Amino acid sequence: MVSLSIGKNSLRRILLIGCVLMAVFIFIDLRIIPAVLHNDYLISRLGFQIPAVFLLYLFTFHTRFEDFRQIGLLLCILVVTLANYWIIQQSWLGAKFVFSYEGTLLYTFFAFFILRIKFKFGLIYVALSLLGFGVLVLSYPIYGMYNSVNFGFIAMAQIICLYGLYTLNNSLNKVDDLTAKLQELSRVDQLTGLLNRRAYEHDGAIVYEHAKRLQIALSVFMIDIDNFKDYNDAYGHQKGDEVIAIQANILKSIFKRQSDIIGRFGGEEFIVITSNLTENVAERMAQRVLDSWMAELIPHGKGAGGVYVSCSIGIVSVVPSDNTTLKKFIGMADTALFEAKAAGRNRYKSTTL
Structure with a gap:
């Protein structure tokens, strides 16, 4: 059967790679952002984002992981996204530094097409993500006259990703149905309905x-x-x-x-x-x-x-x-x-x- 969900071993490898990439970005970002923001930045990365991903990695070893896989994916990516919003806010408040928001799009793409979150959970993620970013840009003039433009860009990009996820989910479900029918045909005598x-x-x-x-x-x-x-x-x-x-x-x-x-x-x-x-x-x-x-x-x-x-x-x-x-x-x-x-x-x- 073709499945939207990836195997646990593959998921573990992806999560570990995600932790490593976040760690690499720490060294890159610390060279760019003002020193006064380093503590807040490390709190965001080391206190929330990397632990959230690593906790999800540990959760994959739990016997009931499959029952709560999608909830776990949703919570993980929400923590990562909201922690990113927090450092955007702190960067503006602490040093009037405009921290990049494009990471939100990377998180969306990663959650939808790498972690393969299901559509209904993807919908929840997009709604909460846009709510958080909307509150952020309405509360602070971080991007100046481009606040609304950036919000619109994030919204359109996430909606496009959501549509892509829906299309992928729907296509794989059709493949699953066809595969199930083919498997049934390979086992059943067509005249009698009995096993071949x-x-x-x-x-x-x-x-x-x-x-x-x-x-x-x-x-x-x-x-x-x-x-x-x-x-x-x-x-x-x-x-x-x-x-x-x-x-x-x-x-x-x-x-x-x-x-x-x-x-x-x-x-x-x-x-x-x-x-x-x-x-x-x-x-x-x-x-x-x-x-x-x-x-x-x-x-x-x-x-x-x-x-x-x-x-x-x-x-x-x-x-x-x-x-x-x-x-x-x-x-x-x-x-x-x-x-x-x-x-x-x-x-x-x-x-x-």
Whole structure:
């Protein structure tokens, strides 16, 4: 997924670089500003700005940082900005020295496009930043006749940055939505809405390892629609697809636990991987699948097919061990399915190790 937020490690590096850059600017600024302002300047930099950035750096190690990331970014950049306004004020009051206001734009750009603050927090920052600068230029004639011009410049620049942030945020959200849809398409069989082979093998492996670790039974069901080829040839592919979709819906209506893995094995074959079922419970669920088909009363009667569409099921329900694998479970269930077909179809067969 594409995310507006950067990773914590990247954020930490950026914050440390920010601290270093501020420290470098201290040496540069002290050579420019009057000596009488040095103490106030150092208070601003070393007492507020650098500590604010470093505290945010330390906060990134907190377990709940992600819950409060945006608030932390907002507070940090506000402290840095307001501390800059304070030194502008002190420079004017203490020595009638006009301290540069352009740092505000750098802070805005840094917060929006480097730290990647979210739009609503960016909006709060711009509002408070402009309020602070507005109070500053209304209270003191720091920039003389250019007070209002400089305020307008800051306001327009921040609004442009805010629009850029909104556009970036909106674009990345669209990319996120598209990525999520593509990921879903890569996992789901489009006809049935069930997991495809890659997805059920991945999720099934997780359920298998969970059952093995807790030493609870893992159940694998292999389901095959009886004489599907005869039905498909006689009634057409559209009707065949409808029958496949019905089989999927039956399975979804019976295996409803969040941990139940239902997938399309291929063609008219389906697979269910679940855990913590006794052999008797697994067999009862298989019988429910068979009964659901009988309730559908979909005519077949073509080729070797029975009067109505039905299915056959192979089941294995065993506690995993070091001598088993998910692949072995699937193979055992497939063998049981073959036995159910050989015994006359429209039935289930259960097997164990």
